[in-house]
Amino acid sequence: MATPRLLLLAGDYVEDYEVMVPFQALTMLGYQVDAVCPGRSRGEHVLTAIHDFEGAQTYSEKPGHRFALTASFDEIRHQDYAGLVLPGGRAPEYLRLDARVIELVRAFADRPIAAICHAGQLLAAARIISGRKVSAYPACRPEVELADGVYADIAMDAAITDGRLVTAPAWPAHPAWLAQFIAVLGAKVTL
Structure with missing residues (x-):
């Protein structure tokens, strides 16, 4: 039996926890997670940023880590993947300007997608959220x-599922977000 594969889309200044934690957790569950970035190849890396909530009017940002890519963007085929993981941070704001990225996100419109934080910008740019709770x-x-999605104003540690789309506001939601995503994927975790 082939190992189920997931695609994770990253870019420079992706939020550190939002790329590292799902990559590690989903790998631990037995998925092959192919982490890619446009213009980069397997073995190269992206820089991450750590966003924190410290009482200011918005999040703070600090340098994160180097996150190693496990596949080459130009070599992937969307049909090889069971689902798509879209972390947030600053990366989505410029990744959404790449027509290949938008085409890729659209290709997953009817398959499981886990999007967190600023990844909502990618969903909106791909125009796949009309009428959906996000x-x-x-x-x-x-x-x-503006993309005709229904914004779900939920707690920072909560997530919401609408069909096969699982979204959350920020990394404090990892337990709920990842649990809902693996349920959408059809995985079961037993102790």
Whole structure:
């Protein structure tokens, strides 16, 4: 039996926890997670940023780590994957300008997608959220609504599933977000 594969889309200044934690957790569950970035190849890396909530009007940002890519963007075929993982951070704001990225996100419109934080910008740019309940970082609410999505104003540690789309506002939601995503994938975790 072939190992189920998931695609994770990253870019420079992707949020550190939002790329590292799902990559590690889904790999631990037995998925082959292919992490890619446009213009980069397997073995290269992206820089991450750590976003924190420290009482300011918005999140703070600090340098993160180097995250190693496990596949080459130009060599992937969307049909080889059971689902798509879209972490947030600053990467979505410029990844959404790449027509190949938008085409890729659209290719997953009817398959499981896990999107967190600013990844709502990618969902909105791909125009795949009309009429769907979508959570994202609160600053992305206007984009979700302009793409005719229904913004889900939920707690920072909560997630929401609408069909095969699982979204959350930020990394504090990892337990709920990842649990809902693996349920959508049909995986079962037993102790």
